[in-house]
Amino acid sequence: MPADVLQLVLAGLSTGSIYALIALGFNIIFKATDAINFAQGEWVMMGGMVAAALYGAGKMPLAGAFIGAVAVVAVVGLLSERLVIRQLAKPTPLVVTLLTIGIAICTKSLVMLTLGKNPAGLPGFSGDKPIAVAGAAVQPQTLWIIGIAAVVMVGAHLFFGRTVLGKSMRAAAAEPEAAALVGVSPRMAMLVSFGIAAAIGAIAGVIITPLTLTSFDHGTVLGFKGFSAAMLGGLGSLPGAMVGGLVLGLLESLASGLISSAFKDAVAFVVLLLVLFVRPAGLIGKGQVERV
Amino acid sequence: MALLEVRDLGVRFGGLKAVDSLSFAVEQGAIKGLIGPNGAGKTTVFNAITGLAATATGDVLLDGASIAELRPFERAARGLARTFQNLQIFRELSLLENVMIGRHVRSRAGFVASMLRLPGTAAEERDLEARAYAKLALLGLGERALEPASALSFGEAKLVEIARALASEPRLLLLDEPAAGVPHVEQAHFMDIIRRVNAEGVTVLLVEHNMRLVMNLCDEILVLNYGQRLAEGAPADVSRDREVIMAYLGEEPVHA
Amino acid sequence: MSYAPGALARRVARDRVRLALVWAVMLAWPFVAPNEYILSLGVMFLINLVLVASLNLVLGYAGQISLCHGAFFGLGAYVSGVLSVRYGITPAFGMAAAIAGTTVAALLIALPTLRLRGHYLAMGTLGFNAILTVLFNELVPLTGGPNGLAGIAPFGLFGYELDTPRRFFFVAWLLAGVVMLLILNLVAGRIGRGLRAISGSEIAAGALGIDTFRFKVAAFSLSAGFAGLAGAMYAHFNMYASPETFSFFTSVLLVVMVALGGWGSYWGPVFGALIYTAMPELLRKFQDAELFLFGLCMIVVLLYLPGGIAGLRARRRAAAPAAPRASAAKEASDGAA
Numbered sequence: 048m049p050a051d052v053l054q055l056v057l058a059g060l061s062t063g064s065i066y067a068l069i070a071l072g073f074n075i076i077f078k079a080t081d082a083i084n085f086a087q088g089e090w091v092m093m094g095g096m097v098a099a100a101l102y103g104a105g106k107m108p109l110a111g112a113f114i115g116a117v118a119v120v121a122v123v124g125l126l127s128e129r130l131v132i133r134q135l136a137k138p139t140p141l142v143v144t145l146l147t148i149g150i151a152i153c154t155k156s157l158v159m160l161t162l163g164k165n166p167a168g169l170p171g172f173s174g175d176k177p178i179a180v181a182g183a184a185v186q187p188q189t190l191w192i193i194g195i196a197a198v199v200m201v202g203a204h205l206f207f208g209r210t211v212l213g214k215s216m217r218a219a220a221a222e223p224e225a226a227a228l229v230g231v232s233p234r235m236a237m238l239v240s241f242g243i244a245a246a247i248g249a250i251a252g253v254i255i256t257p258l259t260l261t262s263f264d265h266g267t268v269l270g271f272k273g274f275s276a277a278m279l280g281g282l283g284s285l286p287g288a289m290v291g292g293l294v295l296g297l298l299e300s301l302a303s304g305l306i307s308s309a310f311k312d313a314v315a316f317v318v319l320l321l322v323l324f325v326r327p328a329g330l331i332g333k334g335q336v337e338r339v
Numbered sequence: 340m341a342l343l344e345v346r347d348l349g350v351r352f353g354g355l356k357a358v359d360s361l362s363f364a365v366e367q368g369a370i371k372g373l374i375g376p377n378g379a380g381k382t383t384v385f386n387a388i389t390g391l392a393a394t395a396t397g398d399v400l401l402d403g404a405s406i407a408e409l410r411p412f413e414r415a416a417r418g419l420a421r422t423f424q425n426l427q428i429f430r431e432l433s434l435l436e437n438v439m440i441g442r443h444v445r446s447r448a449g450f451v452a453s454m455l456r457l458p459g460t461a462a463e464e465r466d467l468e469a470r471a472y473a474k475l476a477l478l479g480l481g482e483r484a485l486e487p488a489s490a491l492s493f494g495e496a497k498l499v500e501i502a503r504a505l506a507s508e509p510r511l512l513l514l515d516e517p518a519a520g521v522p523h524v525e526q527a528h529f530m531d532i533i534r535r536v537n538a539e540g541v542t543v544l545l546v547e548h549n550m551r552l553v554m555n556l557c558d559e560i561l562v563l564n565y566g567q568r569l570a571e572g573a574p575a576d577v578s579r580d581r582e583v584i585m586a587y588l589g590e591e592p593v594h595a
Numbered sequence: 596m597s598y599a600p601g602a603l604a605r606r607v608a609r610d611r612v613r614l615a616l617v618w619a620v621m622l623a624w625p626f627v628a629p630n631e632y633i634l635s636l637g638v639m640f641l642i643n644l645v646l647v648a649s650l651n652l653v654l655g656y657a658g659q660i661s662l663c664h665g666a667f668f669g670l671g672a673y674v675s676g677v678l679s680v681r682y683g684i685t686p687a688f689g690m691a692a693a694i695a696g697t698t699v700a701a702l703l704i705a706l707p708t709l710r711l712r713g714h715y716l717a718m719g720t721l722g723f724n725a726i727l728t729v730l731f732n733e734l735v736p737l738t739g740g741p742n743g744l745a746g747i748a749p750f751g752l753f754g755y756e757l758d759t760p761r762r763f764f765f766v767a768w769l770l771a772g773v774v775m776l777l778i779l780n781l782v783a784g785r786i787g788r789g790l791r792a793i794s795g796s797e798i799a800a801g802a803l804g805i806d807t808f809r810f811k812v813a814a815f816s817l818s819a820g821f822a823g824l825a826g827a828m829y830a831h832f833n834m835y836a837s838p839e840t841f842s843f844f845t846s847v848l849l850v851v852m853v854a855l856g857g858w859g860s861y862w863g864p865v866f867g868a869l870i871y872t873a874m875p876e877l878l879r880k881f882q883d884a885e886l887f888l889f890g891l892c893m894i895v896v897l898l899y900l901p902g903g904i905a906g907l908r909a910r911r912r913a914a915a916p917a918a919p920r921a922s923a924a925k926e927a928s929d930g931a932a
Contacts, residue, residue: 083717083718085847131894131898134898135898141660142897144717145850145851145854145893145897146894146897146898148847148851148893149890149891149893149894149897150890150894151890152886152887152889152890152893153887153890153891153894155886156883156884156885156886156887156890157887159883159886160883160884160887267844271721271725271843274718275722278718309733310729310733312725312729313725313726313729316722316725316726316729317722317726319718319719319722320719320722320723320726323707323708323711323715323718323719323722324707324708324719327711327715389802391798391802410801411798411801411802412801412802412803412804412805412806412807415801415802415803415804416804420802420803421802423798423799423802427796427798427799427802428795428796428799429791429792429795429796429799430795431791431794431795431859432788432791432792432795435598435602435603436603436788436791439603439788440788440789440792440800440803440805441803443785443789443803443804443805444803444804446785448784448785448786449786450781450786450813450817453780453781453784453785453786453787454777454778454780454781455777455780456780460784460785461604463785464603464604464784464785465601465604467785468600468601468602468603468604469600469601472598472600481598482597482598483598484598484602485598485602485603503803507803507804
């Protein structure tokens with residue numbers, strides 16, 4: 048493969064990995080609430096911003112800033128569920144979706160108020176000097192992104208598929224009443240879902256920041272693209288998140304490199320629309336699609 | 340002359356045959372009952388007739404013309420009306436508005452005509468309101484016309500559905516368990532209404548579990564079991580049919 | 596609530612009278628407003644009312660989630676604006692073109708999208724909004740790109756330019772009044788009931804003879820046409836248009852305004868438009884905290900006012916008599932959310 052195409056592919060895989068993580072967060076919340084979580088992108092942004100703040104101000108080591116940021120954002124996710132979503136008498140998907148919009152607005156503005164409007168950055172995890180991979184010059188952070196994202200995806204798969212907590216969360220999401228009868232608390236499951244989705248979002252935010260910088264308004268578009276990836280893979284399907292994310296990342300990178308970078312942002316939306324009209328269940332999803 | 344004819348109807352859900360090679364007819368002006376144990380496929384037959392069973396095979400003819408390719412709203416325009424077993428009432432609307440919507444196929448005002456209040460729309464509205472009220476009154480709910488449908492009990496909502504179905508002045512009325520939830524005292528009144536409606540020329544096909552109602556109201560009964568015809572005929576004959584009794588009670592009849 | 600013949604027709608007549616009264620009173624605004632800025636807020640209120648009321652048709656009455664209303668607003672503004680700036684077309688024709696253009700665009704979008712339901716529909720419309728935003732930003736020779744389109748001609752009447760808030764107010768008053776009247780006629784009759792039937796139970800609506808798909812497409816396109824009108828009004832009033840105003844954030848905000856005002860209610864959009872116009876002004880003194888406070892208010896209203904502001908009146912009215920009625924009305928207003 049010629050070096051410049053390889054470069055595009057690797058770039059696509061790394062942004063794709065980020066989209067995959069964001070899509071994963073969307074899917075976790077979707078399975079728990081049937082709603083679209085508009086705050087997901089803001090959690091990603093917050094992860095990067097908080098990590099940058101911890102690293103820059105507190106003279107914390109990078110790893111400490113990473114973990115600290117994820118913890119903070121996870122708490123924000125938990126609070127969002129407890130203080131807002133939990134208050135709903137009748138949590139219909141539409142109202143929950145609208146509430147997440149409110150949460151997104153509050154989160155974004157809170158970050159702006161506390162951490163300022165300026166972009167923030169982090170150093171690459173193993174330095175910023177490009178390394179050579181099969182003739183292409185690649186940022187080491189790109190490999191970190193792909194690697195960490197892969198670990199998280201495998202971890203999520205194992206968690207939901209093998210552990211008791213993960214399985215009871217799936218049960219609670221599918222049949223809350225039945226789950227409650229066997230001692231699984233749907234409320235707890237909801238709470239944990241929010242916490243995990245926020246944590247995953249934060250991880251994505253931290254690992255992308257060395258490459259792209261971040262700022263308080265960075266989250267919205269990212270969230271939207273992550274959502275496109277989730278739809279592409281199939282809303283609610285955890286492996287779909289991975290497939291959708293990587294495919295979208297690759298499409299975007301190749302389109303931008305080979306055609307034109309001006310309409311790069313449009314790729315995600317065009318993909319979204321194609322999915323909706325051609326195959327709403329997504330590439331992998333078996334979800335029920337309501338057609339009239 | 341058969342108003343409704345069902346020929347070789349089949350409906351599958353995945354691997355399950357809910358309705359299997361069913362053929363029957365409903366004569367013009369008749370009241371026909373469709374009975375059978377739970378799960379026999381009665382509502383599925385209704386869904387197939389009204390166009391809500393996507394996987395139906397076979398043919399459905401109304402007045403000799405096939406309607407199998409028509410979508411539900413097109414079948415309604417041909418004179419078909421139905422009520423729903425599990426209620427599909429418009430909860431946010433008042434009783435009166437529910438019934439007025441029933442008259443959709445008998446009214447004309449479209450988007451442009453409504454917006455611009457073209458001549459005739461106001462008169463049509465008044466007429467709609469009056470006729471809808473008359474149907475509600477027929478079913479004894481006239482006084483509560485302006486209440487939201489969400490305020491009704493299950494049985495009352497069923498009556499509103501019937502009024503709504505009647506509002507379109509259908510040729511064929513399909514009633515899916517119309518008496519379920521209706522208090523015992525009201526059932527005689529209810530039977531009276533069906534007879535009156537039938538006397539005015541509406542053919543009725545009804546699914547019911549209430550045997551007394553079915554025996555008293557229907558001219559003819561079709562018994563379904565496992566999606567297939569088990570027996571068909573006059574109420575007296577069907578009620579003595581050994582197979583029918585076994586299907587319902589699961590054992591041989593004690594007396595002849 | 597016992598019934599007397601013709602009660603529904605009388606209710607509609609009462610609403611008509613209310614509309615006429617409200618509009619008559621509103622005519623006093625230019626004389627009552629303390630300064631030109633506040634006067635111009637009145638104009639913006641009228642434009643926003645057209646926006647929120649038209650979205651209410653699709654969202655509140657037909658129960659379809661549309662997240663691209665902001666884009667239709669923008670399309671109307673840009674069609675009329677571009678025709679004015681690049682081709683010198685008079686605003687009146689530009690406005691007509693804007694309405695036609697948005698209606699056609701909506702029809703094209705509606706045909707594939709309205710077969711979807713729920714989330715899929717919402718995200719499809721949001722996708723379109725995002726694409727249109729990209730177009731507004733990237734087609735620089737036409738739209739001026741992110742810097743916006745400047746130099747849009749103001750409305751003119753027989754050579755008399757309506758380029759101040761005071762003069763334009765009457766145009767806005769007239770246009771918005773016509774729109775509100777058309778919407779009232781629509782929702783008070785057969786079509787309005789049909790739309791509400793679709794949102795109540797699409798199955799039953801179909802079984803009763805309503806071609807639900809055609810209805811939804813028609814409502815969607817009509818609502819877009821109104822949004823296009825609002826866009827043209829905006830363009831010729833501000834004499835400037837920029838892509839930021841028409842982003843999916845605006846679309847989302849408009850949905851929230853419909854909810855806040857009370858969806859499916861005819862008067863709800865008045866409250867929604869009031870909030871939409873007044874809130875930035877009220878929150879401005881909090882400067883950076885403005886957005887946060889808005890998010891907070893939105894959450895509070897969504898949690899504790901499910902029927903929106905218009906729903907408050909309905910709940911108080913119904914809460915008065917015996918207990919069963921009260922719980923039924925609460926169910927009704929919960930269901931409205």
